[in-house]
Amino acid sequence: MRYVDVILPLPLDGTFTYSVPEGMEEKVVAGMRVLVPLGKSKKYIAMVADVHSEKPDFNCKPIEGVLDSYPSLLPQQYRLWQWISDYYMSPLGDVYNAAMPAGMKSTEKFKPKMELYVELASSYRNEQALHVALNMVQRALKQSKTLTTFLALSHWDSLEGDTPREGIKKVTKEELMNEARCTAAVVKALIDRGILFTYELEVGRLNTAGESHLDQIKPLSMPQQDAYNQILMQMLKKNVVLLHGVTSSGKTEIYIHLVRKAIEEHRQVLYLLPEIALTVQIMERLHKVFGDRLGIYHSKYSDAERVEIWQKQLSGHPYDVILGARSAVFLPFQKLGLVIIDEEHETSFKQQDPAPRYHARSAAIVLANMYPEAKVLLGTATPSMESYYNARQGKYGLVELKTRYKDIQLPEIQVVDVKDLRHRKMMTGVYSPVLLAAVKEALKNGEQAILFQNRRGFAPMIECKVCGWVPKCKNCDVSLTLHKSINLLTCHYCGYTYPVPTECPNCGSTELMGRGIGTERIEDQISEIFPEARIARMDLDTTRTRNAYERLISDFSSGKTNLLIGTQMISKGLDFDKVSVVGILNADSMLNYPDFRAYEHAFMMMAQVSGRAGRKGKRGLVILQTKNPTLPIISQVVHNDYDSLFKGILEERRMFHYPPFFHLINVFLKHKHEKICQQASLELGKTLRGWFGERVLGPDKPAVARVKTMNIRKIVIKLENGIDQKKVREYLKYAQQIMAKDPRYGALQIYYDVDPM
Numbered sequence: 028m029r030y031v032d033v034i035l036p037l038p039l040d041g042t043f044t045y046s047v048p049e050g051m052e053e054k055v056v057a058g059m060r061v062l063v064p065l066g067k068s069k070k071y072i073a074m075v076a077d078v079h080s081e082k083p084d085f086n087c088k089p090i091e092g093v094l095d096s097y098p099s100l101l102p103q104q105y106r107l108w109q110w111i112s113d114y115y116m117s118p119l120g121d122v123y124n125a126a127m128p129a130g131m132k133s134t135e136k137f138k139p140k141m142e143l144y145v146e147l148a149s150s151y152r153n154e155q156a157l158h159v160a161l162n163m164v165q166r167a168l169k170q171s172k173t174l175t176t177f178l179a180l181s182h183w184d185s186l187e188g189d190t191p192r193e194g195i196k197k198v199t200k201e202e203l204m205n206e207a208r209c210t211a212a213v214v215k216a217l218i219d220r221g222i223l224f225t226y227e228l229e230v231g232r233l234n235t236a237g238e239s240h241l242d243q244i245k246p247l248s249m250p251q252q253d254a255y256n257q258i259l260m261q262m263l264k265k266n267v268v269l270l271h272g273v274t275s276s277g278k279t280e281i282y283i284h285l286v287r288k289a290i291e292e293h294r295q296v297l298y299l300l301p302e303i304a305l306t307v308q309i310m311e312r313l314h315k316v317f318g319d320r321l322g323i324y325h326s327k328y329s330d331a332e333r334v335e336i337w338q339k340q341l342s343g344h345p346y347d348v349i350l351g352a353r354s355a356v357f358l359p360f361q362k363l364g365l366v367i368i369d370e371e372h373e374t375s376f377k378q379q380d381p382a383p384r385y386h387a388r389s390a391a392i393v394l395a396n397m398y399p400e401a402k403v404l405l406g407t408a409t410p411s412m413e414s415y416y417n418a419r420q421g422k423y424g425l426v427e428l429k430t431r432y433k434d435i436q437l438p439e440i441q442v443v444d445v446k447d448l449r450h451r452k453m454m455t456g457v458y459s460p461v462l463l464a465a466v467k468e469a470l471k472n473g474e475q476a477i478l479f480q481n482r483r484g485f486a487p488m489i490e491c492k493v494c495g496w497v498p499k500c501k502n503c504d505v506s507l508t509l510h511k512s513i514n515l516l517t518c519h520y521c522g523y524t525y526p527v528p529t530e531c532p533n534c535g536s537t538e539l540m541g542r543g544i545g546t547e548r549i550e551d552q553i554s555e556i557f558p559e560a561r562i563a564r565m566d567l568d569t570t571r572t573r574n575a576y577e578r579l580i581s582d583f584s585s586g587k588t589n590l591l592i593g594t595q596m597i598s599k600g601l602d603f604d605k606v607s608v609v610g611i612l613n614a615d616s617m618l619n620y621p622d623f624r625a626y627e628h629a630f631m632m633m634a635q636v637s638g639r640a641g642r643k644g645k646r647g648l649v650i651l652q653t654k655n656p657t658l659p660i661i662s663q664v665v666h667n668d669y670d671s672l673f674k675g676i677l678e679e680r681r682m683f684h685y686p687p688f689f690h691l692i693n694v695f696l697k698h699k700h701e702k703i704c705q706q707a708s709l710e711l712g713k714t715l716r717g718w719f720g721e722r723v724l725g726p727d728k729p730a731v732a733r734v735k736t737m738n739i740r741k742i743v744i745k746l747e748n749g750i751d752q753k754k755v756r757e758y759l760k761y762a763q764q765i766m767a768k769d770p771r772y773g774a775l776q777i778y779y780d781v782d783p784m
């Protein structure tokens with residue numbers, strides 16, 4: 028009799044054994060998906076980890092079918108799953124869930140993807156009729172806005188008589204709703220009126236368009252060529268090399284040359300980016316040269332698209348280059364040769380929730396190690412402390428590129444003392460005269476400006492002017508953010524929305540005021556100050572879909588918009604030619620986070636967003652507004668003095684036992700009832716302190732101690748380098764088992780965040 032050990036797509040640790048009925052024995056090998064029963068009536072698609080003939084000492088059920096004719100999972104991928112599960116202390120089932128597109132785990136067969144398009148009814152396809160239509164909806168503001176947006180997108184607004192001046196473009200319903208910021212109901216109203224109609228088309232999902240044009244790769248400049256050669260030399264000795272190159276030094280061009288080399292050697296490349304916003308631009312740059320050898324993979328792609336890419340990577344003609352965000356590390360690679368991790372310092376490479384809470388940079392390095400001679404290149408203008416330390420210690424190779432392409436100078440950074448100006452009543456709201464003058468000048472000269480504020484929404488909270496009451500989320504311990512465009516208060520932790528109160532429930536006053544400033548409010552104010560500006564805003568609220576990203580970026584690239592307001596999303600990697608001014612509205616908000624990485628992050632964000640200025644031609648200007656102009660970090664940003672930042676922070680880290688000298692593991696406890704959560708955390712803390720002594724801190728209430736009605740407590744464990752981490756994890760699991768057996772803690776959840784960011 029044959030047996031299989033399988034992974035279930037459930038948050039369960041380890042594998043489960045099933046028997047293989049006669050007739051299926053020949054068909055099943057490790058890496059294939061099988062249909063298995065669980066409990067009385069449930070069925071799941073499980074992943075075969077192992078096939079063997081060891082009879083288990085319990086009565087096991089037979090598998091009900093083999094779904095694959097060849098493995099869906101390669102041995103390297105499975106080893107990566109195991110590593111992630113062990114290192115990040117996440118159940119193997121959670122890794123399976125995160126790694127494979129849902130379509131491969133669902134018992135439903137996946138359908139071809141249809142996309143819904145919107146089109147103008149034929150009776151309105153002439154100028155006069157269109158005016159009639161516009162008049163019809165004139166009073167229905169939302170419909171009117173949606174219709175004009177549709178006409179602009181589709182180019183039907185270019186009608187002269189009954190011939191369009193511009194080519195008519197297909198517009199998807201999703202695209203329209205996105206752009207017009209309207210609901211499906213508004214589109215339906217236009218359809219009901221007979222102005223628009225919809226139709227379906229099947230969409231080709233994969234990138235099959237375009238030959239590759241390797242000849243179009245730009246030749247490297249001397250300093251770039253030098254860095255390229257050094258990278259290759261370092262890779263002879265080291266598996267990982269860090270490229271520390273200032274913003275706009277042309278790191279991307281160097282990557283492109285490395286990708287070409289890998290392709291010529293018939294090896295595959297994984298190119299990881301931290302942010303989907305970035306993939307849009309880099310995708311265009313890579314697509315130009317690599318054509319249909321390039322595949323894109325990230326969470327804004329539909330599940331069906333991801334299934335197709337996965338299957339293609341297993342086939343005889345996989346993509347040579349995969350460009351993707353974090354989750355692309357899970358794709359199957361048959362002959363991986365190079366991993367590029369761009370903007371390696373970015374914390375969004377670490378998955379926060381749900382499990383597995385893995386760092387894609389670490390996972391990618393582990394992955395590369397499983398392929399003979401595969402190398403990893405980390406690239407950034409502002410290395411993470413961990414990577415830079417590893418490079419300095421000789422664990423990684425290090426290559427520095429200190430000049431911008433064409434020797435353009437790094438932008439001039441002017442520090443503005445907001446406190447002083449406010450004293451002298453010279454501020455217009457949160458804008459200094461210097462900033463406004465610089466933006467005005469840029470716009471006048473046909474250049475562009477970027478304003479950076481790391482808060483989204485209209486106001487981070489509202490407050491009663493009389494009694495100080497602040498509306499809070501009923502599920503979470505946080506104040507609510509005001510979003511004006513939808514006129515709702517929202518919780519950024521659980522997503523719950525609330526109507527905006529008209530009066531204070533505490534004292535009855537009607538004077539409720541927004542406190543603090545988010546990107547939405549800045550957009551409002553700036554459009555009043557600069558009515559001539561063509562403003563775009565990029566933050567989580569305006570980029571819910573893939574199309575939205577593409578449009579925002581292409582509009583700013585083409586100059587259709589000329590003033591971009593955004594959160595950290597706009598701070599890195601984006602490459603625009605005509606940005607001459609960058610405004611950092613409030614440097615202090617970044618420094619006040621209660622986190623040991625606050626300074627490092629603030630520096631990176633400021634250096635990165637500054638780097639968007641003056642990338643082509645003339646030197647850029649950055650206006651940095653702060654209440655604390657004398658802080659050392661401000662001068663480090665001004666002089667782009669990464670070394671002094673690094674030295675300062677490293678000393679602190681050594682002194683206070685933080686990475687890279689210590690590893691951190693956060694242990695979280697979650698329970699509905701605060702008392703039980705508190706008691707359990709005290710007990711667990713005591714147990715752990717008994718074993719690990721001073722290495723255990725807490726339990727503490729985290730900054731947000733209640734999320735989605737669950738109370739949270741946190742214990743921090745600091746482990747010095749060199750300690751046997753495997754043993755530590757075993758002890759932690761053991762402590763967890765003890766708690767699990769305690770009847771008082773039935774519904775208690777314990778989970779871990781290893782190397783928290």
Ligand SMILES: Nc1ncnc2c1ncn2[C@@H]1O[C@H](COP(=O)(O)OP(=O)(O)OP(=O)(O)O)[C@@H](O)[C@H]1O
Pocket residue numbers: 245246247248251272273274275276277278279280281407408432599600601602638642
């Ligand atoms: N060798 C080259 N030939 C032609 N153009 C180049 C070359 N190197 C860089 N450029 C151009 O200079 C600009 C900046 O280069 P790139 O975006 O690669 O910089 P980067 O180092 O990746 O910057 P960041 O760290 O800000 O992301 C781009 O528009 C790029 O096309």
Ligand SMILES: [Zn+2]
Pocket residue numbers: 500501502503518519520521522523735
């Ligand atoms: Zn909430």
